[in-house]
Structure formats: structure tokens, C-alpha cells
Amino acid sequence: MSMSPGSGGMESNGEEPIMQYLLTVLSDEQQWASMADADQKQNISDNGKFAKSLVEAGVLVHGAGLGPSSTVTTVRKQDEQVLVTDGTYTETTEWLGGFYLLECPDLDAALAWARKAPLLSFEAIQVHPVADH
Secondary structure: OOOOOOOOOEEEOOOOEEEEEEEEEEEEHHHHHHOOHHHHHHHHHHHHHHHHHHHHOOOEEEEEEOOOHHHOEEEEEEOOEEEEEEOOOOOOOEEEEEEEEEEEOOHHHHHHHHHHOHHHHOOEEEEEEOOOO
16 A cells, blocks of 8 residues: 555554654664675665565555765755755764665564564664654
8 A cells, every 4th residue: 555645654554543653764884894795795685575475464655775874965054055965963873774665563463574674684774653643
């Protein structure tokens, strides 16, 4: 099911409300860079299989991997001036490596999917309810 513009984070399938949850993948760039090529390829393959299972279950709205933190540009306002800087907002070893936008009946269902992600062996997943406003 796709969301229509302005519909917020919740729709109904006629039976129960469907909430959207953003699963953000927090990765350690240094750990990824130190992985053997074969391990990186296996991780990418495993994540592809996981994404396919989300599609087959009808819960995946969209998902994507993101570029390295060196490609990030941050825009923020400070004292009435808009600042544009290269890099992430804070110095950290974790970066937002990707995301999955899911439609699930509740948080427990979204958490169940997050628990199945093969990348949990070296990455963390945050589950964010999409605001309904």
C-alpha cells in the first residue's frame, strides 16, 4: 500500500490501522571498511534477501542504503544564519547507513521485523514511528 500525500503516518486497511515505521540502520564505517570483500558481499546479499522478505510480506514501502558519511552535507540555522557544512552534524563512529520504511499494524510487528535483520551482527537498527500529524 502506498501513502497518499498528506495522509500522515497512519492509514486503515479497512480492518485495523496501519502505522508506518522507519527502521534506520546505524553502521560503523570503520568496521565496514575493515571487512573482507567476501564478507561485505555476503552482507549485501543477506540484506537483499531480507528486503525481499519484507516485500513478500507486503510491509516494505521503501528502503535504501545511503552513501558514506564523507558524502553528507548538513544544513542548520545558527543565530539567524543558515550554515551548510560538509559532513555529519556530530562526530561519531556510527553513520546512517540505510533505512527501511515499513507499514505494520503496531510497534511489536515493526520490532519483530527489525529483530530478523541479518545486519544486527554488527549494526544497530532504530525503530521510529512515523508521526501522524
